[in-house]
Amino acid sequence: MSTRKPLFGLLGLIVVLVVVFGTLSPAFFDERLVLFPLLRDIAIYTVVGLAQMVVLSIGHMNLAVGRMAAFSAMFMGLSYDRLHLPLYAGLCIGLLAGAAIGAFTGWIIARTGVNSFVVTLAMDFALLGLIPVVYTALTANAAFTVKPDGMRELRQYSLGDVCLGNVCGSPAVPQMMLLAVAPMLALGYLYHGTRPGRELLLTGSNPLAAELSGIPTRRRVVTAHLLSGLLAGLAGFMLAVATGSFRATIGEEFLLPSFLGAILGGTAMAGGVVSVIGTFLGTSLTLVIRRGLELVGIGLEYLNVYLGVILLLALSADRFLQRRGVKS
């Protein structure tokens, strides 16, 4: 397992950037207007990154990560709108739907041996077509606007609302962060401390050797995709809570961040190497850059350009350092 130096590099880079942006624009440290939404976004996109990380761990990709989130969110919206379920019961139904679509995708891949890129791409197509059809059939304006009890609180409450006696948490940290911390802990335990987790990594680093040493590789492929669908569903829920409605467009923007967070954090595209903390830090880095550029006054039109350039530079620098490290 790689808990290598890139993590310190990432952390250092984030600290430097926060200081730079903070100096350029003191508003960066505004708890309610900047830090709270920033941390909420970091929580959401960390889960998105984790959804990609679990399939990268076996050397696969999930191009349908955003659409799986939308699929899952559709079931949540349905269960609130039609069945009037409470917040967390609907969440469970949605997560089940996400896990099911993920497992189905994994099953197709394991069963046919077709490249995961193609299968998830086709799945993305299919869901992209299916979801709007359902929404237009069941809702008036293509969104479930029903707000179950507790949704508003989950969106707005921070650790500042949690008190032990006189000591309260920071009002800058949203409670939604807990929804990201829980899967991080669970995945950390899965990969470090359990047999299935080690088997996932072995399947990723060398499928043939894994198969020959008696690891049920096909089942692990299904496991990884199931987890990916589940996490995508959770991210969809978090985004829906943050934006206030369950819509067909949820997850449209997930694809790029899902790869960036995981890859910047040191997860290998070829499989076999994952880093849960790295995914969190990689996601934080991209969002700090994005938010900082916005505050410093870079217009929306330039934002994507700068973001792309900075990320290419970061990746090249990382690659360069690694290669030097190998040589010496």
Next chain:
Amino acid sequence: MLIAICVAGYLSLVVASGGAFASGNAVQTFFQFLPVPVLIGLAQMIALSVGQLNLAVGALGGFLACAMGVLMADLGVPAPAAIVIGLALGAAVGALTGALVVFTRINGFIVTLATMTILIGAQYRLVGTRTVSDYSPGLKEFGQASVLNIPLVFLLALGVAALVAMFFRAAAPGRRMLASGSNPLAATLSGVSNDRSVILAHTLSGLVVAITAVVTVAVSPGVNRSIGGDWLLPSFAAPIIGGAVLTGGTAVVLGTVLAAFIVRLVDSARAEFSLQPSWVNFVVGAVVLGTVVLTRARETRRSGGSS
């Protein structure tokens, strides 16, 4: 088999529409919007031939279309010059992408993901929320012109397809690209530079995207920031249905063209029966999945059941 599907699909559409689909006008509309899926499929196929992916197909096409539109409408550049600049720009961006992949050794998937972000930003920067439409009437005439109800732009796309086919069949660089794609180690040992193949593949891919952008500018009433947004998935669908292998080493020009034809058929059928646009995506997704699974099943049977 693909040809049979094309013919059967087209005939059933003619029958289902009560013959209206066989009229000259309908045929012309059908072929008018066929070049774009064909060309983006070819652009992706060229990248796939060396085992690379090009996620920036749509972003580059949209950026180039907008760039050419702005050059002609705002800066008064004559149409031929704007087209030449567009083509050169496309090839240059492709070459740069290839160079980045080769020199940084970052996965091409990630590099094109990043260039995609940059290009989408650049496209938005160029046109913002407006639609650029008052450019060269000559170019628009070319977009509408046709011989015997077959639009010129479609003939152009076929010409590009023929050139690409010849390139892979007869030209030495094309053969070298296929060698690099199918077995990089063997290619290196027989004196082929894989790096050069990758750069060449991205350059050609960028060039074909630029041609697509020219066609788009010619055919559409105006260009805005939504152009290219829905190209990515069809660009993969055409070569994959057509039989290209993701790991490289194959060039299936005819398959890509026919598959693009099928995708276009699905789209026309949708318009004919006034269904929601999203059904197209659903059907195409199902077709892609069905094709790969069927191909795989046939291969497995042929190789004696071992997967």
